[in-house]
Amino acid sequence: MALVPGSVCCSETVISADASTVPTTPDDSLNGGTDELDEESNGSRTTVTEDSDPESITSVSHVRSICCVGAGYVGGPTAAVIAYKNPRLRVTVVDKDERRIRRWNSQHLPIYEPGLAEIVRISRDGLRGDSTPASSDEATSEPQISTEGQQENAESNSTVASSDRKPNLFFSANVAKCIRESDIVIIAVNTPTKMRGSGAGSATDMTAFEAVAADVVQHARNGAIIVEKSTVPCRTAQMIQEMISVRRPSVHFEILSNPEFLAAGTAIQDLLHPDRVIIGSATTEKGQVAAETLAQVYAGWVNRSRIITTNIWSSELAKLVANSMLAQRLSSINSISAICEATGAEINEVSASIGMDSRVGDKFLRAGIGFGGSCFKKDVLSLVYLAESLGLKEVGAYWRQVVTMNEYQRNRFTSRVIKCLNNTLVGKKITLLGYAFKKNTSDTREAPALEIIKTLLDENPGEIAIFDPCCNPYVVESEIRQLQSLGPPALRDDGGAVKVYSDAYEACASSNAILIVTEFDEFRNSDPVSSPDQKSESAVSGQNIPTIAQEAMISKLSKPEESKNTASSPSIEDRLISQPDCAADCPDCQRENGRDIPARKLSEDIPKKQVDWERIAENMQTPKWLFDGRCIIETKKMTELGIRVESIGSSGDAF
Template identity: 45%
Template sequence: MESITEHLKHQNLALSPVNVKKICCSGPTCAVIALKCPHIQVTIVDLNQARVDAWNDADFHLPIYEPGLEDVVRHARGRNLFFSTDVDKGIQDADLIFVSVNTPTKKSGVGAGFAADLNYVELATRRIAAVASTSKIIVEKSTVPCRTAESMRTILEANSKPACRFDILSNPEFLAEGTAINDLFAPDRVLIGSLQTPEGLSACESLSQVYANWVPKDCILNVGLWSSELSKLAANAMLAQRISSINALSAICEATGANIDEVSYAIGCDSRIGPKFLKASVGFGGSCFQKDILNLVYLSESLHLPEVAAYWRQVVEMNEYQKRRFSKTVVDTLFNTITGKRIAVLGFAFKADTGDTRESAAITLIRDFLSERAFVNIYDPKVEHAQIWQDLQDASPQQSLQQLQKQVTICSSAMSACKNAEAVVIATEWKEFKNINWELIYAGMEKPAFVFDGRLLLDAEILRKIGFKVVVIGRGERL
């Protein structure tokens, strides 16, 4: 298969790829581009002055926790990586602009609960059109519905200045929070979608040349614009589908006496399936999986494909069922009532090695515990206390902050969270929870003391020898 450059040559086209020297973006992903491409100036823009101040903090107290990110910023900041609130200057100076904005699920109007809210994408697009006075390559980085680039192009062309043209590319991120920097250093693939026109192919080659500074060329995939947009939704949907599938099997394991670890290992040994994303848990969370599947459901329904929509909807419904099932197991095991009992929830982030709480299973569990009038102690090593309170308020809007604070205590350590509790719930797979002094925790708890492992993190037999009653998700053991 010929390269884009060869294709252009064969077509005898005069278009040459733009030699990208300056990039403007709105997310930390581009910090890795700055590190790997010292000849390119990268400016990360944000209207929030406090966040920009944090990016520029002398002691590197960055606004986002991601393993490895601080090292990247330390090496590149001030050399060719800059952080600024001057969005307009960033747009004017750049050859290439990454549009990386939030695309949450709509809460009202047409498609509420399923469709992506593209308000921020449109605002960013209109800002670029209003400010840019020279031609730009616009890179759609956010996860968006299929054919969003068409809307962006319509807005840009309708508002562009004379002799100012825009080429739009789709370059979705395939990153996992907690390993994002390593994923950027050695990606499985870099996907770049473009219109299959001379101009589109030329713009695609410009971005390909940026990534080629550190990514092997056979890992840079050039596809059509719409295929690129749909591939991101499809990838997240299929990863989430694997999690929901193994979680469905975990319910069967508990009912039959099988062990989900053994089942998933046996399944993963099949080379056609593989072992990744077959780890049973209390449920998936994060900013992408649920949002993207619901987006796919909405797309399927809008294309009059109800069976396809129902298929993908079930992945989300299975995830919600897993969370409900786990919280019910806690209540059932604690003698069918947790009213007035103290439950320690260890972990609030949706997964380890991130401070992100979006769609975290812990939020659902705690909401269920509070509805049963339990008292809840929470500890997470990275999530800010203000974020926890905000998430709990959003999950229980009928309760005021003052009411929540009567039932919920946010603790500074796992030890303090477990003191005087009747049960400990592992909601996030932080490694430190494996290494805490469980004998000391047991001594400080009410008896009988229960541990509910929702992440297959702990050694149940060791805990039982200490004296705990242990329930592990996906295992059919009986107390």
């Protein structure tokens, strides 16, 4: 049953600018901004002006089309799953970055997430029927979700399962047109930390968000529902309210906050099986109707008990607090890992012990080199800025220490590497296994690896080798090349020390030290286990597990529960429509064909197979060092191979 707290009321009249409690936008940001995308989310607010004519408002009781503005780590997967689960609903993802849109429409998806490629293929390209073909009426019927209930959607799922499934997921660079044609417009663009001006280093940079919000307000049809997915500061809805009152005072939009809670590497499972879906709205009747309209979209596959409605401000703040609390746990356990290294205690044993306390729990108690990604650091700093803006300096200082602890942990790890190698890396080869900030994702934003590389380069090493099983080598090279603007060339091709490999054994050959930077199961020397901060059902990668595109997994992901296929029915792979051919001048294909390093097609899931550490050990330089930054290595097994192991939270051989 939905919960609708009423502690804060969003009235149906325009709220004055004086009511804002927190500065949320950079100067002049209404006039433009970048359209970079992201993987985060948050909410907005209700609006009706005194000039609105209720009779002119377009009805949204029947949702036929959704437009998601932002084709990044949140917008792309979210839209794909909504389209997949609502086959009669038209879902369009728009972005001004034509290169990104081109990749979503090709075999080269711009991001990697387990299961994403299959979801996109089914929704974007359709499926051939597994029994009788669809009737002409079914083939031409408009996508629709009824707010009266789920019966219509369930019937459509049953129909689609037994006939051709028509494509209902589209990607376009025509932003204005797609916004105009949609009943619900979702904003899912990047909101990074502001780096210049007032609030630099803590405040949220709302440039891209404001630019997109302005486009939505300008082009959306009267009566449309605007949904914030981007993570924004609390009370951002008021900014949207004021924008509408200035730009289109005679129209009515309901604005909802629908924060995402996706974890990189498990985003598809998080969308298919969410812990909760939060929808914030005005506490007015119109606001609650809008919230129920969006709830019906999710109700096609999410249990109603997990769909929670709140007031708009609670929903906006929930995402910042959730990420800050998770980041706090990681920084807390990392602080204890330093004590373990100094005393001889083992961090994994300490974590397991305290994790069994039901009041604490075992999630997010895995020590490592610090959290990364686009969310944790940014959201903690946003919470810091909010507290400081409200005059709560002690609260701000408390949360800022979480970020400080995270940076300390990363720097401590790098210093340990240099110390063990006799305080010099000159002429030595250092190998980094992993570049993405966590396993099973190609997301490299705020990845600790980049800061580690910067520090190691200052020591003038002979070579810094990088291997990541999910990241496109060209993406990694591009990010490393950006370091060159700050100093001498970094990449080997440009005269520097960094080289990106597509093979783990080549990357490790003749290495003096190997650093495990990302907790990929491929790098373990024991059977992989589900991390305490991962859902057990989402662990789709392990030793020799086939790709998610194989029959068993694709069937699990793509067959609706109502499907009654028999053993004689065509397999899902037989029913998949061929992917669109790339253009002759496709830059991704050209890079693959013209370089030694193959750029993996991120639309293909990669088989997971653990590396052979005995083979790696045979080809390392002596003494052989392994620095486990993710606590995934069994030290005893490595010692038998002649490898000296230094692990986070363990005293190791050097202490």
